Amino acid sequence: MMYEYKAVHRETGGISSDTVQIDAVPSFLLEMDQQGYTVIALKKIGGVPGVLSTLLKRSKPRLVDKGMAFLELAAFLKAGIPLKNALRQLASEANPVLSKAFDLAVRSLDKGTDFHEALAAQPGLTEPWEIEAIRAAEVSGSLAECLDYLGNQALKAADFQSKVRSAMIYPVLVVCVTIGVVVVLVVFVMPTLT
Numbered sequence: 001m002m003y004e005y006k007a008v009h010r011e012t013g014g015i016s017s018d019t020v021q022i023d024a025v026p027s028f029l030l031e032m033d034q035q036g037y038t039v040i041a042l043k044k045i046g047g048v049p050g051v052l053s054t055l056l057k058r059s060k061p062r063l064v065d066k067g068m069a070f071l072e073l074a075a076f077l078k079a080g081i082p083l084k085n086a087l088r089q090l091a092s093e094a095n096p097v098l099s100k101a102f103d104l105a106v107r108s109l110d111k112g113t114d115f116h117e118a119l120a121a122q123p124g125l126t127e128p129w130e131i132e133a134i135r136a137a138e139v140s141g142s143l144a145e146c147l148d149y150l151g152n153q154a155l156k157a158a159d160f161q162s163k164v165r166s167a168m169i170y171p172v173l174v175v176c177v178t179i180g181v182v183v184v185l186v187v188f189v190m191p192t193l194t
Contacts, residue, residue, distance in 0.1 A: 002045050003028075007037035008092065015091045015103050019045065060124035061097045063161065067154030069098050070147045077144035084109055101125045114138060 003025075006017040016037060022028045025042070032039050061069075069090055076086035084106055091102035101122040108118035116135035119126050126134075130150055137146030 004041075004043045004045050005032075005039055006041040007032055007039045010036050010038055013085075013088050013092070014106060015088070015099055017096065017100060017103075061095065061101070063154045063158035065095055065098055066125070067151045067158060069094055069102075070151030070154060072151075074144045074147035074151060077147065083115060083143075098125075115143070 002019060003022045004017070004019050005028075006015065008015055020028070029039055029042075072090060073086055076089065077083065081089075087102045087106045087109070091099045091106065094102060101119075104122060105115070105118040108121060109115065113121075114135070115138055116131050119134060120131045133146055133150065134143070137143045
């Protein structure tokens with residue numbers, strides 16, 4: 001059976017998540033325990049619902065989630081918490097898309113990569129202008145302020161998108177009703193008149 005798991009490393013606090021083939025759950029849990037991981041979530045996937053959930057999974061985080069994550073990261077940095085520790089904490093509490101991205105960013109930072117390069121390696125996480133802003137902030141030493149700004153901008157963009165969607169509901173509804181009326185006239189009324 002295919003399972004999706006999420007585990008926390010007991011020493012580093014890093015989050016690991018993956019999809020694996022498991023024949024016996026107890027032996028899998030024992031194997032993860034021997035590797036130093038504590039499994040915090042284990043879900044069976046497969047069949048039609050599993051395929052649909054895989055197809056419908058988000059590859060990009062929602063703007064609200066990204067904005068809140070950047071604001072939290074900025075708050076951690078302003079409080080004096082090191083970047084890697086802050087990213088690990090965010091990875092443990094964020095949604096799956098952001099959690100995976102932050103986990104991979106921590107791994108990149110462990111290899112000596114700059115933070116903007118670690119974020120740029122995550123497709124769909126940040127826009128090119130955000131990467132450049134973070135790069136400039138790293139050089140100038142104002143990363144917390146930059147992340148605070150980016151978080152607020154993401155929240156404003158999410159609010160704007162929400163307002164646009166709300167404003168578009170009525171025109172779309174009117175167009176659908178109009179098309180329905182035209183179809184009824186062409187299919188039912190016109191043939192009887194002719």
